[in-house]
Amino acid sequence: MASEQPDPSSYWHSDSEHSFLELSSLARHDYEFVRVLDPWVDVAELMAEDEGRWNPGGDAKPGGYLELTDQQLKEVKLDLNGRQLVVRQDTALLLEPGVTGSVVWDGGVALPLLVEEWRDAGVIGPLSDLCVWELGAGVGLTSCGLLALGAKHVVATDQSHMIPTLESNLRRNFPDCGCFTCGTLDWDDAETEIATLIRDGAPRCDMIVISDTWYNECIAKALVDALVAVAKTAPDGRKYTPCIALEEMRSADCLVGFLEEVLSRGITVVRVVKESIRYAGLSGHGRMIVFLFQL
Numbered sequence: 001m002a003s004e005q006p007d008p009s010s011y012w013h014s015d016s017e018h019s020f021l022e023l024s025s026l027a028r029h030d031y032e033f034v035r036v037l038d039p040w041v042d043v044a045e046l047m048a049e050d051e052g053r054w055n056p057g058g059d060a061k062p063g064g065y066l067e068l069t070d071q072q073l074k075e076v077k078l079d080l081n082g083r084q085l086v087v088r089q090d091t092a093l094l095l096e097p098g099v100t101g102s103v104v105w106d107g108g109v110a111l112p113l114l115v116e117e118w119r120d121a122g123v124i125g126p127l128s129d130l131c132v133w134e135l136g137a138g139v140g141l142t143s144c145g146l147l148a149l150g151a152k153h154v155v156a157t158d159q160s161h162m163i164p165t166l167e168s169n170l171r172r173n174f175p176d177c178g179c180f181t182c183g184t185l186d187w188d189d190a191e192t193e194i195a196t197l198i199r200d201g202a203p204r205c206d207m208i209v210i211s212d213t214w215y216n217e218c219i220a221k222a223l224v225d226a227l228v229a230v231a232k233t234a235p236d237g238r239k240y241t242p243c244i245a246l247e248e249m250r251s252a253d254c255l256v257g258f259l260e261e262v263l264s265r266g267i268t269v270v271r272v273v274k275e276s277i278r279y280a281g282l283s284g285h286g287r288m289i290v291f292l293f294q295l
């Protein structure tokens with residue numbers, strides 16, 4: 001851990017009863033992290049860590065930022081935990097205004113692989129105890145991944161136009177398991193839609209995941225409102241709700257806009273130093289960043 005950083009116990013609250021994602025555990029397993037206090041300083045550190053590979057707005061590969069996925073394919077496959085997940089995606093739909101979720105983005109692949117790495121390393125407690133909520137789930141590869149890794153239940157949410165694809169991908173990989181809920185959670189109307197999901201039987205949230213949801217700083221406020229509202233559904237007695245956010249470096253302004261919004265709510269933010277992550281798809285992957293929030 002960076003030497004100038006304070007002891008995590010002074011800012012990251014521990015919940016001994018539900019210690020499934022603790023910074024002390026990350027540190028014990030040699031993952032480095034830094035507390036994010038000033039987003040501009042953090043972005044400068046990120047660029048330094050990346051040794052000049054990140055040139056925001058400058059050197060995007062043709063076709064965008066993707067290195068782990070191919071959005072031209074009709075199906076995306078991911079081997080995880082000894083099984084193969086397959087989800088359908090729709091490149092043509094991506095051309096419609098306002099649609100971003102009809103294909104798998106890099107974060108959607110990297111997030112379940114990171115959770116697998118952390119589970120195997122013993123960083124994360126048993127997933128079989130957890131109900132994980134995903135916001136902006138798109139076609140559902142991350143949600144499928146968390147189920148494949150043994151999550152007790154996954155609540156996969158997105159805007160209403162994504163729900164048919166999301167639901168059919170979850171059902172295809174997990175037929176008749178009763179282990180997922182799929183439903184609309186538009187961040188602009190989060191409180192109402194969360195209440196509807198809970199009323200209709202979605203289990204309360206133990207952990208939140210988001211991948212590739214920070215692509216435009218205009219949506220930062222609504223997304224953070226939604227994260228806070230989902231965290232409030234945590235079971236009684238829970239001290240905090242952890243959130244894993246796996247985002248791409250698109251532009252410094254976008255990254256800073258989201259971090260400022262999160263920090264303005266008094267939420268603790270930690271960034272996991274990429275080079276300490278073993279999974280090959282992330283180490284050396286110039287654009288992927290892992291944040292943890294304590295909501």
Ligand SMILES: C[S@@+](CC[C@H](N)C(=O)[O-])C[C@H]1O[C@@H](n2cnc3c(N)ncnc32)[C@H](O)[C@@H]1O
Nearest residue numbers: 100101104105108136137138159186187211212
């Ligand atoms: C870039 S895609 C990422 C999809 C998926 N997480 C992945 O990594 O493949 C962004 C996702 O956020 C969702 N999204 C954008 N604005 C939203 C809103 N206001 N409410 C709910 N979801 C939203 C989109 O529908 C889309 O699924």
